[in-house]
Amino acid sequence: MRDILLVDMNAFFIMCESRRDKTLLNKPAAVAGDPKYRSGIILASNYEARKYGIRVTMTINEALKLYPDLILVKPDHAYYEKCSSQVFKLLYEYTPIIEINSIDEAWMDVTNSRKLFGTPSDIATSVQKRLKEEMGLWCSIGISENKFLAKMASDIKKPLGITTLYKSEIKDVLWPMPVRNLYGIGKVTAEKLINEGINTIGDLAACDVAYLVKKFGKYGFYLYNRSNGIDDDPVCPVQAENLSCGRMETLAQDIIDIKEAKKVMALLTDSVARTLRRRKLEGSVVTVQIKYNTFKMINRQMQIEQSNLTKDIYNAACKLLEDNWDEDKPVRLLGVSVGSLKGKDMQISMDLQGREKEEKLEETIDELKDKFGKDLIKRGNVL
Numbered sequence: 001m002r003d004i005l006l007v008d009m010n011a012f013f014i015m016c017e018s019r020r021d022k023t024l025l026n027k028p029a030a031v032a033g034d035p036k037y038r039s040g041i042i043l044a045s046n047y048e049a050r051k052y053g054i055r056v057t058m059t060i061n062e063a064l065k066l067y068p069d070l071i072l073v074k075p076d077h078a079y080y081e082k083c084s085s086q087v088f089k090l091l092y093e094y095t096p097i098i099e100i101n102s103i104d105e106a107w108m109d110v111t112n113s114r115k116l117f118g119t120p121s122d123i124a125t126s127v128q129k130r131l132k133e134e135m136g137l138w139c140s141i142g143i144s145e146n147k148f149l150a151k152m153a154s155d156i157k158k159p160l161g162i163t164t165l166y167k168s169e170i171k172d173v174l175w176p177m178p179v180r181n182l183y184g185i186g187k188v189t190a191e192k193l194i195n196e197g198i199n200t201i202g203d204l205a206a207c208d209v210a211y212l213v214k215k216f217g218k219y220g221f222y223l224y225n226r227s228n229g230i231d232d233d234p235v236c237p238v239q240a241e242n243l244s245c246g247r248m249e250t251l252a253q254d255i256i257d258i259k260e261a262k263k264v265m266a267l268l269t270d271s272v273a274r275t276l277r278r279r280k281l282e283g284s285v286v287t288v289q290i291k292y293n294t295f296k297m298i299n300r301q302m303q304i305e306q307s308n309l310t311k312d313i314y315n316a317a318c319k320l321l322e323d324n325w326d327e328d329k330p331v332r333l334l335g336v337s338v339g340s341l342k343g344k345d346m347q348i349s350m351d352l353q354g355r356e357k358e359e360k361l362e363e364t365i366d367e368l369k370d371k372f373g374k375d376l377i378k379r380g381n382v383l
Contacts, residue, residue: 003120003143005108007091008149010138012104013044016083017073019136028052029071032060041252043075045195047159057252077271081247087137090130094123099147099235102250102333107147109235124162132160146233148231148295149174151183167229168252173301175202182226186254186293186330189216189223201227222294229270245281246289246318246337249269254293254330261325261334263319268336269314276308277362281341283308289335290324297333300324308341309362313338 013031018024028049033040042063045054048124052067063070084103091098094117097109110123117123124141131137140161142153152174155164165173180190182201196215198204204212205227212220225231247268255261265288276282287301300320304312317336 002109004145004150005110005113005120005124005127006101006142006145006147006154007087007106007108008140008142008151008154008158009087009104009131010140011044011046011079012083013075014016014046014073015137016080017076018046020079021073024071024073026052026069028067028069029073030054030063032063032072032076041253044144054190059281068380071129077247078275083135083137086135087131090134091127094127095200096253097235097237099237102248105250106149107235119162121162128160128162134378146229146231147233147235148183148226149229154182155183164307167236168330170205170229171202172330174227175200175205177201177205180222184222184226184294188330189219194215219294244285244287244337244339245272245279246287246335247277248289248333248335250333251331254332256327256330258321258325259329261321261331263333265317265321265336266314268334269317270310270338272338273308273310273313273362276338276341280309284340285339286313286320287337287339288317288324289333289337290321290331291333293332295331298324301339308338 001240006184014029015022017029017031024046026048028046028051030045030049031043033043040060042056042058043052044056045063049063049067049070054063054066054070081101081169087104088098088100088106091106091108095108095110095113098351099107101107108123110120111119113123114120117126120143124143128139128141131139137158140154140158140163142155143162143164144150144153145312149165149167149170153163154161156163156165156173177200179185179193179201180187182204185193193199193204194214198207204223207224209220209224212224214220216223219283249264251264251269255264274375284306285301286304288300289297289299291297301322302316302320304316307313313336
């Protein structure tokens with residue numbers, strides 16, 4: 001039997017901000033789109049704010065109606081990525097077998113770590129304690145024999161929970177849960193199941209697999225297996241030797257509209273391109289990651305001329321989205337990365353004059369954003 005942990009950072013963005021401003025810890029606070037103009041949505045709220053019903057994806061105006069004195073903090077994704085890297089670096093001290101699910105979540109296979117660090121519960125306790133004491137960050141950890149049950153366990157107690165959920169326990173713990181709580185089920189699928197009289201995960205587990213496949217196609221196998229605690233997917237470690245620069249985002253809610261996906265991709269590619277320019281790097285391989293609400297992730301890539309220009313990376317990412325988009329499959333996470341990186345001075349362009357103008361424009365935008373804030377200039381494709 002494998003020993004799998006799912007480490008889920010609690011209220012990650014606002015907890016990162018609390019590292020820099022300790023006064024946020026005991027006051028209702030949230031990271032939001034544009035606090036100055038009170039526009040945009042809540043990206044993360046701390047547990048003090050949640051006491052007043054303030055939740056992720058709520059508009060700023062809605063949140064302020066619930067608690068007018070809510071402290072709003074402008075998002076700093078570069079800083080959150082830095083904090084995320086520090087978290088994952090700590091996790092790698094316990095095992096090299098880590099699968100990063102998003103900026104604030106990762107699976108760990110600690111099957112072979114017992115001799116060094118003790119039982120899975122010992123490891124979870126150590127990880128949680130060190131993240132809190134060394135970094136000021138909170139997490140909840142699920143422990144099980146597979147990835148799915150570890151994920152379900154991590155959601156049971158927040159914040160600062162450590163919960164086990166093994167196959168032998170699913171009858172008492174998993175099956176009484178509402179069917180909508182099953183990881184990988186979107187709102188539309190949950191409504192279809194409820195309309196069929198399937199209200200709990202136990203109801204779903206009791207269904208005949210042939211019936212589920214008839215109703216939902218291949219997705220029916222997923223529903224049957226997960227509701228019965230079955231998940232044979234391995235923890236897939238990141239290959240460190242693949243030099244690349246990327247960013248991924250777990251979406252506040254599943255999306256099926258490619259227009260919405262392109263807006264998210266515009267933000268991601270802008271962040272990646274700025275990082276490349278700051279590091280004086282360019283790449284020639286653009287890879288897009290699409291993770292569906294069924295856990296399945298696909299990676300698609302294409303070659304481009306060596307570049308660190310936002311428009312080049314964005315256009316390639318959109319082409320990959322268009323070629324691989326399926327409106328019948330709700331998407332939970334999107335990512336983009338640029339690989340085959342080289343120092344900028346190693347690349348020679350055939351269109352020097354036109355390229356130099358574009359590079360100068362991008363550099364000017366970067367300087368303005370660094371000086372006055374990332375929201376000073378917004379590209380048309382994110383509006």
